[in-house]
Structure formats: structure tokens, C-alpha cells
Amino acid sequence: MSNPDPKGRGWQGAKPMQLLVTLAVGCLLYFGLPKIARIPDAKLFAGAAAAKAKPGDKAAKPGEKAAKPADKPKPVEARTAEPKAEPKPAAAAKKPSARELEVQRIEAEAKLKFEAAAKAKADAEAKVKAEADAKAKAEAEKVRQADWIRGLHLFAIFVATILGIILRPLPMGAVAMVGVGLTAITGTLPIGDSLSGFAEKTLWLIIVAFMFARGFIKTGLGTRIAYFFMRLLGKRTLGLAYGFAATEFVLAPVVPSNTARTAGIIMPIMRSLARAYGSNPEDGTARKIGAYLTMTCFNLDLIVSAMFLTAMAANPMTQKFAADFGINITWNSWFVAAIVPGLVGLLVIPFFFYKLYKPEITETPEAVEMATAKLKEMGRPSMAEWLMVAVFGFVLVLWVIGEKTFGIDGTTAALLGLALLLLTGVLTWKDVLEEHNAWDVLIWTGGLIMMAGFLNKLGMIPWFSKVVGASMAGHSWQFGFLVLAVTYFYAHYFFASMTAHAGAMYAAFLGVAITLGAPPMLAALVLCFFSNLHASMTHYGTGPAPAMFGLGYVPIGTWWRLGFMVSVVNILIWVVVGGAWWKVLHLW
Secondary structure (H helix, E strand, O other): OOOOOOOOOOOOOOOHOOOOOOHHHHHHHHHHHHHHOOOOOOOOOHHHHHHHOOOOOOOOOOOOOOOOOOOOOOOOOOOOOOOOOOOHHHHOOOOOOOHHHHHHHHHHHHHHHHHHHHHHHHHHHHHHHHHHHHHHHHHHHHHHHHHHHHHHHHHHHHHHHHHHHHHOOHHHHHHHHHHHHHHHHHOOOOHHHHHHHOHHHHHHHHHHHHHHHHHHHHHHHHHHHHHHHHHOOEEEEEHHHHHHHHHHHHHHHHOOEEEEEHHHHHHHHHHHHHHHOOOOOOOOOOOEEEEHHHHHHHHHHHHHHOOOOOOOOOOHHHHHHHHOOOOOHHHHHHHHHHHHHHHHHHHHHHEEEEEEHHOOOOOOHHHHHHHHHHHHHHHHOOOOHHHHHHHHHHHHHHHHHHHHOOOOHHHHHHHHHHHHHHHHHHOOHHHHHHOOOHHHHHHHHHHHHHHHHHHOOOOOHHHHHHHHHOOOOOHHHHHHHHHHHHHHHHHHOOOOOOOHHHHHHHHHHHHHHHHHOHHHHHHHHHHHHHHHHHHHHOOOOHHHHHHOOOOOOHHHHHHHHHHHHHHHHHHHHHHHHHHHHHHEEEEO
């Protein structure tokens, strides 16, 4: 038998131990849950029919016909008054003849027969209707029970997929693809439904944004922007941090990968700057400037990820989950809600670390010289850079005002921008094909969107929302939602991926929040923002975290301690400042 690997590198498939754990958990849930989780009462779980009902509609019971409007009372016909006939004397009354009596008898018998036949027909129709109603109720109950089993099976596949994304027996996209395949091959969903997640328009918005990011990197525009802000604000260490904040803010709308932004553009510049000032983790000089810049730049990345729909790959997924509840979050509505607390965070966090984790070097005039030299080396902006700026500005305007003014939604605007980049030669089709991160995001995001969406359609998430919401009855929605949001935030200690966390918990927690009475748009947006900010706490919580931690400037204990402290600051900023701003926007 020939070796499938010609270079003889051995096994190239899934990691055996991680795969075994993932499959074991998935099989245990798939076969075990239907046996131990009895179908709830119809008031708590009505199946797919209830999930499809529009807000405000009353859920009809299985087999129950819709009530018809009451018949309008018919007008009473006016009767003309007739003079009463004077009674004739009894002696003058004529006795009926035998023929007339016979006719009356026949008419009476016919009337009795007709009434008996009508009653028999009515009874038969009532019986048929009762049997039809009973049959419809029985069939509806069978469908409800089948939806419960399908929901449990889909939940098992969903949990196994999330676990696989965390344990990584295969790359994230491969794990999601296996999960999508399992939903179809097990009969849990039809194949058309299993593939439906890849058609979500907002998902394609983020794919095109990846192409914009490639344009920024290919033309050198992203690096030029970073050096520009370094030259402008880099005389002091705190100014350098604000320069990196400005760079992140400019790049975030069109670079949808927080890893690409921070690890690909910011980190190389930051690292070379720290070493230029003699700050190296190997010789004990990390605290000179490198440690401060590491923690600051990492947390700035999370703030801008929360500020823009297109700033992080999982943001469109949470937007789609919100849409399943009838909440329409656009690029502009996300940005407007996040701009005030986001800008406050960008101002506060560098100063917070400057006071709490102060660098030894506070004056950095050489940074300005370094940035000036780099910009001189790069020369004047090329035609490709100017075209990139023009297309980016055009698309950004359409994202802000396009839908209301021209009827052009965000995805259409993004596709138009990509077409312009291809037509002008800023990007080639080869560039599009080689943007592997974009196609990877398409696979895993589409798979998770599909699974979470059908958990909602099958009635599982509404059921969970009712159960948890009932347990918190008696509290105000403000208190209940705050508890939910903070729980959602700190649950990220158990996740190594913002995507996995949002996929596992967002929809369920949003459903509970709405059940408690929280304003739907407010609840959806806060959970969207927290789906980015919570990654500050650990060195493994999101893609850039291992890269930044791997530089060696910040010890793990310090990272966790500072991460928890900055998480408290972020929550306070977004709840207090954000809450006041959202009040102005009439979100609550």
C-alpha cells in the first residue's frame, strides 16, 4: 500500500485525543438527551410553529382553528301594524274536514322527519369535526414531539461543534464543516437547511471586508497610517498608545480580523519600537516600554472590535442571531450606539494602564524620528494607495447613509467596493482567491449561524428563555438584564474563542433578556458589545491574545490580574456612559 503522505510525515488528520473527546461528548448528548429530557408542556415548548409566529401573534394550540370574527347582528325587519281580526263567534267557527285533518297530519309527520334528519346530520357533522380536531391535535402533538427530538439532536451537534472549535482536533472551518454535514446525514435537518447559513448577506459583508483588509496590507496603506499617527503623537509613551488607538480606529471598519489588525499590522511596529528603546523580555527590560504597549494595544483592539459591525469576524453572527428575534441591527445603528462608549474607552484605557502598569520610559522622541524615517523610506503614496483611500471612503459613506438615502444596504455597498478594487487593479482575482482567512470565516460562521438559527426555529431557544425567565420572575428587567450581561461577560473565562462563546450563548441569553422585559434592541447591542470586550481577561480568549502574550513582555499572572481589572473598567464605561448615551438614543 502506498503512503498517502509522500514526504513520510505520518498522520496528517485530526488530533486523536481532541477528536475522541469531541465525538464522545457529541454522541453522549445525541443519544442520551432524548431519553432523559422529557418533552415540556406545550405552554413552554410549542415547537417550530411557535417559533415562526410573528411578535404579537397569539400562539394557536395544536389542532385549534383560528377563531372567526363574530357575526354581525342582523337588522330586525320592521313589521307593519295590522288591525287585529275580531274574534268570530264560536258557533260560526268552521270545523276542519277529514281531508284537511289528514293533510295536517302528513305535514306534521314530514316536519318531524325533517327535524330528525337535520339533527342526525348535525350530530354526524359534529362527530366528524370532533374526530378531525382530535386527529389534528394528535398530529400536531406528534410534530411537537418530533421537533423536540430534532432540537435535542441539533443541540448535541451544536455543542460538539463548539467543543471542537475550542479543542481544535481540526482547524475551525473543518470542524464546522463536519458539524454541517452531520446535521444532514443524521436527518436532523434537510440538506437545503443545513447549507442555508452560507447564504446570509451579512456574512458576505464580512467576507468582502477581508478583501478590503488585503488591499490595505498589499498597498502598504495600513502601515503608512500607523507610522503617520506615530509621528503625530509619539513624543511620549502615552501619546504612542493614543497613536495606536487612532490607527486601530481607522483600520477597524475595513479590517474584520482583529488578529490581522493587531498581530499583522500593529504588533510588528510595536515590537520594533520597543526593541529600539532597549525593551526586551529576554534581558529583563520588558517593563521599559514593551509590557505597557503590549497590554494597551491588545485591549485597544478589543474596544474597536466592539465599535464596528465589520471590525471582528463574529460580529455579523451576533447580528444574525438578533435578526432571528426580529431585531434589525444595521452597520450604522451599531456604530451610532457604540461610538460614545467606544471613544471613551479608547481615551481611558491607555491612561488606565499608564497609571496601573506605568512604563519606565515615558518620553519617546526617537519614535517620531523612527516614524519619519519609515515614511520617508516608503515615499509618496502610490496610485494604488490613493485608489484604496477613495474606494474605502466611498464604501464608508454608503455604510453610514446608503440604506436610508439610496436604499443600498451594507452588503451591496461592500460588493460594489470590491468590484471597484478589482476594476482598478488594486486587487486581482488571485488576491481574492488567496484570502484564505475570508473563506475560512465563511465556512465556520455560516455553519454556526445555521445551527443557532434552527435551534431558534425549532423552539429550543424560546423554551430556554421561558424557563430561565420564569426563574427570575419578580425582579425588574434592569436588574435581571444586568445579571445576565455580567454572567455572559465573565463566562468567557471558559472560552478560547469569541466566536465559540457567541455561538454557544448569545441567542439563548438574548431570548432570556427579552423575556425579562429588556428592550430588544438594547439587549441585542449590549450583548454584541460584550461579545468583544470580554476577551481582555485571559491570554487565550481571542486570536491576537496568544500572539501578543507570546512576545513574552507580560507574565501570565500579570496578564490575568490586569485583564480582570480592565474588564471591570470596560463594564463600567459601557454600562454607565453607554447607558446614558443609549437613553439619549431612546433605546430604553
